[in-house]
Amino acid sequence: MKPRAFSLAVAALGLIALAALCAPWLASQDPHDLAQxxxxxxxxAPFEAAxxxxxxxxxxxxxxxxxxxxxxYGLRTSLGVGLSATLAALAIGLxxxxxxxxxxxxxxxxxxxxxxxQLSFPAILVAIVLIATLGEGTGKVVSAVxxxxxxxxxxxxxxxARVEIERGYVAAxxxxxxxxxxxxxxxxxxxxxxxxxxxATVQMAAAISLEATLSFLGLGVPLTRPxxxxxxxxxxxxxxxxxxxxSLAPGVALLALILSIQCVGEQWVERLGPQGQP
Amino acid sequence: MSPATPKTTVHRPAxxxxxxxxxxxxxxxxxxxxxxxxxxELNTAISARALSVRxxxxxxxxxxxxxxAIDRVSFDLAPGEVLALVGESxxxxxxxxxxxxxxxxxxxxxxxxxxxxxxxxxxxLSQAAWRSRRGRRIALILQDxxxxxxxxxxxxxxxxxxxxxxRSIGQREAHDIAVQALxxxxxxxxxxxxxxxxxxxSGGLRQRVSIAMALLHRPAVIVAxxxxxxxxxxxxxxxxxxxxxxxxxxxxxxxxITHDLAIVERFADRVAVMYAGQIVxxxxxxxxxxxxxxxxxxxLLDCVPQRYQPGERLAVISGLAPSLAGxxxxxxxxxxxxxxxxxxSHWAPATRTDSDGSYLCLHPLTP
Amino acid sequence: MLSEAAARLLQSLLVLLTMSAVVxxxxxxxxxxxxxxxxxxxxxxxxxxxxxxxxxxxxxITQYLLFLQHALEGNLGRSFFSNSPALGLILDRLPATIExxxxxxxxxxxxxxxxxxxxxxxxxxxxxxxxxxxATLGFSVPTFWVGLLLIMLFSVQLQWLPSGGRDASGHLFGxxxxxxxxxxxxxxxxxxISLALFKLALLIRLTYAATREVLQxxxxxxxxxxxxxxxxxxxxxxxRNIGVSLTQVIGLEFGALVAFSIVTESVFAWPGMGKLLIxxxxxxDRPVVVAYLLVTVTLFTAINLVVDLIAxxxxxxxxxxxxx
Numbered sequence: 003m004k005p006r007a008f009s010l011a012v013a014a015l016g017l018i019a020l021a022a023l024c025a026p027w028l029a030s031q032d033p034h035d036l037a038q039x040x041x042x043x044x045x046x047a048p049f050e051a052a053x054x055x056x057x058x059x060x061x062x063x064x065x066x067x068x069x070x071x072x073x074x075y076g077l078r079t080s081l082g083v084g085l086s087a088t089l090a091a092l093a094i095g096l097x098x099x100x101x102x103x104x105x106x107x108x109x110x111x112x113x114x115x116x117x118x119x120q121l122s123f124p125a126i127l128v129a130i131v132l133i134a135t136l137g138e139g140t141g142k143v144v145s146a147v148x149x150x151x152x153x154x155x156x157x158x159x160x161x162x163a164r165v166e167i168e169r170g171y172v173a174a175x176x177x178x179x180x181x182x183x184x185x186x187x188x189x190x191x192x193x194x195x196x197x198x199x200x201x202a203t204v205q206m207a208a209a210i211s212l213e214a215t216l217s218f219l220g221l222g223v224p225l226t227r228p229x230x231x232x233x234x235x236x237x238x239x240x241x242x243x244x245x246x247x248x249s250l251a252p253g254v255a256l257l258a259l260i261l262s263i264q265c266v267g268e269q270w271v272e273r274l275g276p277q278g279q280p
Numbered sequence: 281m282s283p284a285t286p287k288t289t290v291h292r293p294a295x296x297x298x299x300x301x302x303x304x305x306x307x308x309x310x311x312x313x314x315x316x317x318x319x320x321e322l323n324t325a326i327s328a329r330a331l332s333v334r335x336x337x338x339x340x341x342x343x344x345x346x347x348x349a350i351d352r353v354s355f356d357l358a359p360g361e362v363l364a365l366v367g368e369s370x371x372x373x374x375x376x377x378x379x380x381x382x383x384x385x386x387x388x389x390x391x392x393x394x395x396x397x398x399x400x401x402x403x404x405l406s407q408a409a410w411r412s413r414r415g416r417r418i419a420l421i422l423q424d425x426x427x428x429x430x431x432x433x434x435x436x437x438x439x440x441x442x443x444x445x446x447r448s449i450g451q452r453e454a455h456d457i458a459v460q461a462l463x464x465x466x467x468x469x470x471x472x473x474x475x476x477x478x479x480x481x482s483g484g485l486r487q488r489v490s491i492a493m494a495l496l497h498r499p500a501v502i503v504a505x506x507x508x509x510x511x512x513x514x515x516x517x518x519x520x521x522x523x524x525x526x527x528x529x530x531x532x533x534x535x536x537i538t539h540d541l542a543i544v545e546r547f548a549d550r551v552a553v554m555y556a557g558q559i560v561x562x563x564x565x566x567x568x569x570x571x572x573x574x575x576x577x578x579x580l581l582d583c584v585p586q587r588y589q590p591g592e593r594l595a596v597i598s599g600l601a602p603s604l605a606g607x608x609x610x611x612x613x614x615x616x617x618x619x620x621x622x623x624x625s626h627w628a629p630a631t632r633t634d635s636d637g638s639y640l641c642l643h644p645l646t647p
Numbered sequence: 648m649l650s651e652a653a654a655r656l657l658q659s660l661l662v663l664l665t666m667s668a669v670v671x672x673x674x675x676x677x678x679x680x681x682x683x684x685x686x687x688x689x690x691x692x693x694x695x696x697x698x699x700x701x702x703x704x705x706x707x708i709t710q711y712l713l714f715l716q717h718a719l720e721g722n723l724g725r726s727f728f729s730n731s732p733a734l735g736l737i738l739d740r741l742p743a744t745i746e747x748x749x750x751x752x753x754x755x756x757x758x759x760x761x762x763x764x765x766x767x768x769x770x771x772x773x774x775x776x777x778x779x780x781x782a783t784l785g786f787s788v789p790t791f792w793v794g795l796l797l798i799m800l801f802s803v804q805l806q807w808l809p810s811g812g813r814d815a816s817g818h819l820f821g822x823x824x825x826x827x828x829x830x831x832x833x834x835x836x837x838x839x840i841s842l843a844l845f846k847l848a849l850l851i852r853l854t855y856a857a858t859r860e861v862l863q864x865x866x867x868x869x870x871x872x873x874x875x876x877x878x879x880x881x882x883x884x885x886x887r888n889i890g891v892s893l894t895q896v897i898g899l900e901f902g903a904l905v906a907f908s909i910v911t912e913s914v915f916a917w918p919g920m921g922k923l924l925i926x927x928x929x930x931x932d933r934p935v936v937v938a939y940l941l942v943t944v945t946l947f948t949a950i951n952l953v954v955d956l957i958a959x960x961x962x963x964x965x966x967x968x969x970x971x
Contacts (some may be wrong), residue, residue: 388771
């Protein structure tokens with residue numbers, strides 16, 4: 003049962019990532035290029051014919067943008083923000099967690115306090131407040147997500163590193179008088195990475211959701227590079243007019259993306275056992 | 281339905297008169313030799329038995345198909361009798377205990393055969409009907425006293441709950457009964473103990489509380505799953521003698537699951553030896569210890585350090601018990617058996633019953 | 648037990664102090680407090696006066712103490728736009744947010760805990776697998792999109808429920824609240840469900856996992872062997888044993904509900920403090936943002952304190968003084 007669900011999620015994720023990667027070749031137009039858009043095609047329902055007889059699989063938005071193209075490009079933004087934020091938070095968390103585990107004493111206590119404090123506030127609140135002080139923009143969104151999430155990685159990294167340090171082979175490496183950086187590079191990091199990557203997958207789903215939420219609130223990526231969240235926000239205005247497709251389709255795409263990442267991550271964490279738990 | 285009064289020796293006096301079993305008159309657990317030839321299998325009428333188990337089987341449902349964990353287990357238990365069920369870990373003792381109380385998982389485990397409690401067949405019972413027998417007519421005591429009490433309930437709450445599970449009873453009356461029950465188990469300062477949380481009690485005290493609860497409704501049968509294994513030896517001895525006395529007084533029969541043969545020899549009337557899901561030998565304790573018939577029983581007895589002279593080399597049973605998935609055909613013990621012959625791998629032995637008990641072996645040591 | 652409670656209270660005060668320092672640092676060190684707290688259209692003289700009132704010409708410690716003093720007095724500056732005290736603006740909107748978060752919490756806990764326990768008891772059944780799959784789905788679906796879906800279905804297509812706004816004209820126990828009238832409830836229902844969905848999924852999964860763990864324990868087997876009936880087994884033994892960790896989660900998640908109501912309030916035009924915050928951010932009305940932060944931090948700390956105290960009551964092992 004379980005392996006099938008896992009491979010299904012991996013396959014779905016692979017397809018979505020491939021579609022996002024190949025967006026320029028798959029899409030009928032570049033949705034960011036206003037010159038390619040025609041207001042005559044604005045707000046067409048799926049399969050509804052425009053005056054010139056053209057129709058669109060998922061309809062068009064208020065500026066005559068092909069929703070299919072917008073979603074494909076939106077996936078790129080969402081995945082890009084999610085991936086870069088996750089990698090940055092992973093790196094920071096790894097350094098913080100390893101530092102805490104190796105240094106012990108007051109640095110460890112300080113980092114643990116910080117982690118606890120950070121985790122007692124929901125990521126969404128931290129991110130919104132940061133955007134409010136930092137200002138808007140893709141880079142700011144990424145840093146807000148990183149600051150909201152680094153603590154999860156730091157906690158995992160420290161827990162794993164502590165276990166590894168207790169184990170014999172790090173002591174053995176010390177006995178061989180290997181320099182500290184070699185122990186960290188060749189013993190600790192390779193052992194910390196599998197559980198951290200599993201956590202990262204689950205957190206990446208959260209990061210993409212967070213970015214979409216920020217964009218929906220108008221605090222996220224700039225209007226010129228719409229992510230899925232922004233597409234949904236744009237479409238939300240027309241929900242009351244019954245023009246559901248503008249927010250429905252990007253939402254489904256977003257859900258498929260988050261769900262497949264979430265499933266992959268959860269199965270992964272489960273396989274690693276309690277040690278990999280965040 | 282009210283159980284026997286404390287002073288009667290045996291649960292049902294009316295039927296008792298038709299049974300003439302000398303074992304029932306001897307004090308429980310006396311380790312002296314018992315007259316052979318008077319086994320309960322021969323002289324006890326079915327209705328006089330506290331518990332009768334016939335061809336009990338438990339199958340585990342797995343993705344690869346059903347696996348038989350318990351294979352056609354049969355034994356009887358007379359009122360006031362202590363039957364020890366011994367065997368290695370994994371031989372199916374605990375599964376047997378759960379099956380007797382209907383506590384197997386209905387989705388992953390299926391139970392076959394017959395379990396008769398005081399003549400009533402349990403397996404066809406509905407969940408609700410079976411629940412009303414549990415704790416009242418058949419009780420269970422578990423191995424680890426540290427985990428068998430709910431850490432968030434006081435001792436008093438446990439006992440009140442155990443009482444109220446089967447009778448509607450006022451707070452005050454329940455309190456008095458609970459105090460008496462604890463005092464019977466030799467727990468001093470009982471009213472104070474009722475207010476205590478489990479984590480405030482020692483392991484021995486907690487196990488006494490568990491046993492006191494098992495005895496609350498004076499059940500016909502108590503299944504005790506290694507109840508003293510986790511305790512230290514002095515506490516073990518005290519609890520055992522108290523249980524013995526209580527069993528004698530109330531006519532409660534014990535199925536005492538253990539791997540501690542020293543306890544069995546001192547304490548049990550009869551022994552059933554379990555191996556790989558089957559009962560391979562039953563008989564009176566003295567007979568089984570002095571003249572075992574199954575090579576596995578012999579091997580088990582040879583592993584008891586107390587039976588050796590200082591300096592003598594201890595025996596071990598070589599090899600491992602077979603796994604459920606890799607159960608061999610023929611005799612299940614043959615791979616580890618010193619007496620195994622060619623036919624042991626071809627013929628699965630059938631249980632032979634006689635006046636000395638029963639055995640499951642093609643080549644018994646003493647026929 | 649009392650000393651334990653006092654210790655927790657002291658801890659909470661320390662957290663509050665730390666967080667006030669963090670907010671202070673955010674306003675006074677990272678940003679320019681004059682830009683943060685004085686309207687941009689103010690004249691040079693007004694800025695100088697305000698700077699003096701804020702103590703900007705004094706040492707950092709004095710500034711912080713002044714900031715603390717102002718915060719304790721409830722003086723968190725005035726909104727740039729309405730020119731009314733920022734704290735007052737936030738507190739006016741607080742009941743609407745609490746009402747929304749509380750209803751969502753009720754839905755999530757009221758459904759999530761029983762479903763989670765049921766799934767654990769009937770593990771491996773088909774229905775359980777379906778429910779747990781749905782929980783994973785609910786766990787992944789973004790809150791704001793759920794809100795839109797609900798509006799599409801129930802407000803636009805079926806026209807059963809209003810799509811936004813709050814109606815607190817009804818009274819319950821003398822308090823003006825949505826619970827006071829059917830109209831109020833009809834406005835509350837969709838936002839509450841939308842906000843609850845994610846937490847519902849979370850609670851189902853957490854309760855399921857926790858219950859599975861408790862059900863493996865010996866004392867459950869022992870209780871069943873004593874003939875304890877199923878309702879009591881699940882409702883007393885299981886519930887109390889998962890209760891300690893669950894109240895901690897629920898407390899934290901209630902805080903998260905307050906935070907997430909920012910999103911839901913924006914979708915449903917619910918006049919709570921979350922919507923006020925988004926409006927304030929968009930219009931650079933910083934005193935309101937700072938006031939929101941301090942109120943939320945206080946609220947979170949209070950929730951954590953309550954959760955710790957509940958854990959003390961629920962778990963006798965945490966109390967040091969007891970019988971013995």
